[in-house]
Amino acid sequence: MTPDENMPSRSAIGTDRLIEVLAKDAGAPRPFGSILLVAAALGVASAAASYLAMLQPRPDIDVVVRTLRVLFKFIVTVPLAVGMIGLLDRIARPAAPHGFWPWLLGGVGAVLAVGVGTELAMSPPAEWAARLVGHNARYCLMFIPLIAIGPLACFIAALRQGMPARPGLAGAAAGIASSAIAAALYATHCPDDSPLFVATWYTLATCIVAACGFIAGRRFL
Amino acid sequence: MAAALVGDEIAYRRFLEAVTPHLRVIARRRLSAFRLGNQDVEDVVQEALLAIHLKRGTWETHRPIGPWISVIVRNKLIDALRRRGHRVVVPIDDVVDLIADERQDVSTDGQDIERMMDHLKPVQRDIVRAISLDGSSVRDTAARLSMSEGAVRVALHRALRSLAAIYRGGTT
Numbered sequence: 001m002t003p004d005e006n007m008p009s010r011s012a013i014g015t016d017r018l019i020e021v022l023a024k025d026a027g028a029p030r031p032f033g034s035i036l037l038v039a040a041a042l043g044v045a046s047a048a049a050s051y052l053a054m055l056q057p058r059p060d061i062d063v064v065v066r067t068l069r070v071l072f073k074f075i076v077t078v079p080l081a082v083g084m085i086g087l088l089d090r091i092a093r094p095a096a097p098h099g100f101w102p103w104l105l106g107g108v109g110a111v112l113a114v115g116v117g118t119e120l121a122m123s124p125p126a127e128w129a130a131r132l133v134g135h136n137a138r139y140c141l142m143f144i145p146l147i148a149i150g151p152l153a154c155f156i157a158a159l160r161q162g163m164p165a166r167p168g169l170a171g172a173a174a175g176i177a178s179s180a181i182a183a184a185l186y187a188t189h190c191p192d193d194s195p196l197f198v199a200t201w202y203t204l205a206t207c208i209v210a211a212c213g214f215i216a217g218r219r220f221l
Numbered sequence: 222m223a224a225a226l227v228g229d230e231i232a233y234r235r236f237l238e239a240v241t242p243h244l245r246v247i248a249r250r251r252l253s254a255f256r257l258g259n260q261d262v263e264d265v266v267q268e269a270l271l272a273i274h275l276k277r278g279t280w281e282t283h284r285p286i287g288p289w290i291s292v293i294v295r296n297k298l299i300d301a302l303r304r305r306g307h308r309v310v311v312p313i314d315d316v317v318d319l320i321a322d323e324r325q326d327v328s329t330d331g332q333d334i335e336r337m338m339d340h341l342k343p344v345q346r347d348i349v350r351a352i353s354l355d356g357s358s359v360r361d362t363a364a365r366l367s368m369s370e371g372a373v374r375v376a377l378h379r380a381l382r383s384l385a386a387i388y389r390g391g392t393t
Contacts, residue, residue: 015241018267022274023234024352024359025377029278093279094292163276165296 032162033089039158040085044181046150051185055143061188069193072115076198077184080108084177088155091170092162115195123194134192137201143189144205145212147182148175152209156216164221171217172210179209237270244269244294251298261301264388269297271385340387345380348373 064070083104090098123131134140155174164170183202192198248265272293280289341349344366351362363373 015263015267015270018270019234019237019241021349021352021377022237022270022381023230025274025374025381026230026233027374032279035278093281093289094276094296095288096279096281096284161276162279163272163293163296165292 035161036089036158039154043151043154047147047181047185050147050150055189057188058191072195073187073198074184076108076112077180081177081180084173088173092159092164094163112199116199119195131194132196132200134197140201141205144179144182144186145208147185148178148209151178151181152213156220159221167217167221168214170221172214175210175213176206179206247294265297265301268388269294275385341380345376348376349380
């Protein structure tokens with residue numbers, strides 16, 4: 001069947017040799033799923049470290065965490081982080097279907113929309129602008145990307161072990177995952193609890209990190 | 222492949238040998254449309270083999286391996302064409318149907334693994350050469366270079382990764 005046996009060519013020999021070498025390196029590889037999980041754990045740890053180095057939880061965190069408006073920030077950010085990490089696992093494998101992860105992410109978007117709608121319905125229009133701008137929008141835009149640097153580096157390193165078909169988009173997805181982790185941490189500091197604020201500034205911060213991830217993906221993947 | 226994933230060297234070699242003709246047929250069929258010759262075909266084949274090897278952790282054993290391989294070959298084809306200045310989309314093809322025309326083979330020279338190896342570090346090159354040319358085992362190579370077996374394995378693995386990087390960079 002293989003003509004290489006009677007009519008060997010140089011390049012075919014090269015390929016045969018390559019196979020020889022590859023077979024010698026046969027040892028069991030680390031499954032990509034576990035690489036990504038380690039990266040996620042390291043990412044969360046590094047994000048927590050940079051959060052604690054720069055900020056601290058707001059003093060009334062024990063009390064306010066039981067209010068729906070504060071809880072809402074975690075209901076959005078934590079599933080977003082989980083969903084994006086799950087999606088990263090899918091897009092880094094050739095020919096793997098995306099599964100239910102996009103649905104989870106769509107659910108996060110729906111929850112955010114419901115939150116914003118409820119806030120708009122329950123607060124007087126005169127207060128909308130104040131709630132939207134909040135107290136420290138600029139800090140939000142600065143700290144979320146800063147906290148997200150660590151996890152983003154971890155995810156990019158993990159994705160290099162995978163094989164995403166579109167490196168830029170995979171990097172952007174890694175950026176969103178990192179930003180969601182960072183936002184969940186930052187939410188314990190941030191005194192602005194309005195869903196209007198979250199939907200605007202957290203999203204904007206996430207876009208910044210996603211853009212960085214896109215560039216990093218194009219460059220390193 | 223499933224056996225290879227737990228480190229069965231013989232099963233792994235058999236798998237790679239079985240899959241190579243398929244890769245060659247796909248690569249030749251796609252590249253002939255761009256008037257690219259056998260050397261380019263063989264480059265793509267080698268590059269795809271390296272990718273299959275280095276990224277085999279991304280294959281999930283409960284999924285069919287055919288589509289996984291197809292996507293890898295397609296990506297490598299796109300890389301190869303892009304490097305030569307084409308901008309194209311190669312459709313995914315069914316690997317299984319393409320075994321037939323393996324007949325008319327190649328006799329070309331030019332770049333192959335031998336030339337790529339010039340870019341490796343000396344120790345890595347020695348190891349790859351010993352294993353590929355003389356077909357010696359990791360243990361023999363380790364004894365000859367007075368290294369530990371583990372060190373040879375690590376160096377071999379690193380060498381393969383840098384080979385892949387050399388292909389990607391197109392520094393050949």
